[in-house]
Amino acid sequence: MNFLEKRILDEGSVLPGNVLKVDKFLNHQLDISLLKQMGEEWKKRFQDAEVNKILTIEASGIGIACIAAEYFDVPVVFAKKSKSINIEGDVYMAEVESFTHKTVNRVIVSKRFLGPEDKVLIIDDFLANGCALKGLIQITEEAGAKVSGIGIAIEKGFQQGGKMIRDMGYRLESLAIVESMDPEKGVCTFR
Amino acid sequence: MNFLEKRILDEGSVLPGNVLKVDKFLNHQLDISLLKQMGEEWKKRFQDAEVNKILTIEASGIGIACIAAEYFDVPVVFAKKSKSINIEGDVYMAEVESFTHKTVNRVIVSKRFLGPEDKVLIIDDFLANGCALKGLIQITEEAGAKVSGIGIAIEKGFQQGGKMIRDMGYRLESLAIVESMDPEKGVCTFR
Numbered sequence: 001m002n003f004l005e006k007r008i009l010d011e012g013s014v015l016p017g018n019v020l021k022v023d024k025f026l027n028h029q030l031d032i033s034l035l036k037q038m039g040e041e042w043k044k045r046f047q048d049a050e051v052n053k054i055l056t057i058e059a060s061g062i063g064i065a066c067i068a069a070e071y072f073d074v075p076v077v078f079a080k081k082s083k084s085i086n087i088e089g090d091v092y093m094a095e096v097e098s099f100t101h102k103t104v105n106r107v108i109v110s111k112r113f114l115g116p117e118d119k120v121l122i123i124d125d126f127l128a129n130g131c132a133l134k135g136l137i138q139i140t141e142e143a144g145a146k147v148s149g150i151g152i153a154i155e156k157g158f159q160q161g162g163k164m165i166r167d168m169g170y171r172l173e174s175l176a177i178v179e180s181m182d183p184e185k186g187v188c189t190f191r
Numbered sequence: 192m193n194f195l196e197k198r199i200l201d202e203g204s205v206l207p208g209n210v211l212k213v214d215k216f217l218n219h220q221l222d223i224s225l226l227k228q229m230g231e232e233w234k235k236r237f238q239d240a241e242v243n244k245i246l247t248i249e250a251s252g253i254g255i256a257c258i259a260a261e262y263f264d265v266p267v268v269f270a271k272k273s274k275s276i277n278i279e280g281d282v283y284m285a286e287v288e289s290f291t292h293k294t295v296n297r298v299i300v301s302k303r304f305l306g307p308e309d310k311v312l313i314i315d316d317f318l319a320n321g322c323a324l325k326g327l328i329q330i331t332e333e334a335g336a337k338v339s340g341i342g343i344a345i346e347k348g349f350q351q352g353g354k355m356i357r358d359m360g361y362r363l364e365s366l367a368i369v370e371s372m373d374p375e376k377g378v379c380t381f382r
Contacts, residue, residue, distance in 0.1 A: 029304040030267040032260045058250035063267065066254040069223045076221040076254065113220040 027060040039068035079107040094135030116144035130161025218251040230259035270298040285326035307335035321352025
C-alpha cells in the first residue's frame with residue numbers, strides 16, 4: 001500500500017453515492033507534505049517524459065498541480081470554469097460535466113498559454129467518468145500540443161474513465177486506484 | 192521596485208475598467224518560481240507572526256497559498272464557492288461579491304478545518320474593494336480563530352479595500368500596491 005492509499009484509508013471516508021471524501025488532506029484542506037510526496041512520485045513515474053507545462057482544472061487540481069510543478073520545474077496553466085472579463089481574445093473551450101456537483105461547466109484556456117510547442121502533463125485530483133480529463137485532453141490537442149502524460153491522485157477504478165483514457169493510448173498514472181467502495185462499512189479497497 | 196512590481200510592468204497589462212491583467216504569471220498561467228519568491232517574501236514579512244494554517248479562496252488564491260505554505264510549513268484550507276455534495280455537516284459561510292466577475296458567491300469552509308486553536312494567515316491574489324477578504328476574515332473569526340496576518344499579491348491602492356482592512360487593525364502585507372492605472376497608455380504606477 002502506498003502513502004496515498006494509506007492516507008485514504010486513515011483519513012478518507014466512503015459515503016453513499018460512490019462519494020470518497022478526502023477533504024481533510026486533498027481537496028478542501030490541503031496537506032502540503034502529502035502534495036510534495038505526490039509530486040515526487042509523478043516525477044519518478046514520468047521521468048522519461050518530455051514535459052514543459054502542467055495543465056489542470058480549477059479548483060481542486062490547482063494546489064496539487066502547483067506543488068507537482070516544482071518537481072518538473074515548469075509553469076502551471078489551469079482551465080477556468082467560466083469566461084472572466086479578465087480574459088480577452090481567443091480561448092480553447094470544452095464542456096465538462098462535474099460528477100460531484102452534477103453540473104455542466106464550460107472550461108476555457110487562453111490560446112496564449114498553450115500551443116504546438118507544448119508537451120503537457122495533465123494533473124487532476126480525481127478520475128471517475130473521465131469528463132474533466134477528456135475536456136483537458138481536447139483543449140491540449142486543439143492547441144496542437146502533445147499530451148505527454150496524465151497524473152491523477154485518485155482514480156475510481158470501478159467507473160469507466162480510467163479504462164477509456166488508457167484505451168485511447170494515453171499514459172495515465174493514478175497514484176491510488178479505488179477498486180471498490182462500501183458505504184455501509186465505510187471502507188474501500190485498492191487495485 | 193520589487194520583483195513582483197517589475198513583473199507586473201514587464202508582463203501585465205492595464206485594461207479599461209480598472210482591470211490589471213496578470214494572467215501570464217499569476218492567475219491563469221502560474222509561474223512557480225515567482226510564487227516561490229512571493230512565499231519567501233511573506234515568510235520574511237510575517238516571521239514573527241504565529242501561523243498554523245493558511246486560508247485562501249478558490250480559484251486564483253490556491254496556487255499562491257500552496258507554494259507560500261511550504262515556507263510556513265502549514266496546511267492550506269481554501270474557501271469553496273458553492274456547497275459541494277462532498278461536504279457534509281456544518282460549514283462557515285460568507286457572501287462574497289467578485290469584482291472581476293460581477294457576481295455574488297456564497298463561499299464556505301467546513302467547520303472541521305477551522306477552529307479556536309487556529310492562527311490564520313489569509314492569502315489571496317488581489318485586493319480591490321476587499322469583499323473576498325472580508326468574507327475570509329468573517330469566516331476565520333466566526334470559527335473563533337485568530338487572523339495573524341493577511342498576505343496579498345496585488346493591492347489596488349486606489350480602491351478602498353486596503354485602507355478599510357488596515358483601519359480595522361489587521362496586519363496586511365501586499366507585495367505590490369498599484370497607485371494608479373492608465374488604460375490609454377497601458378501603464379500603472381506603484382505606491
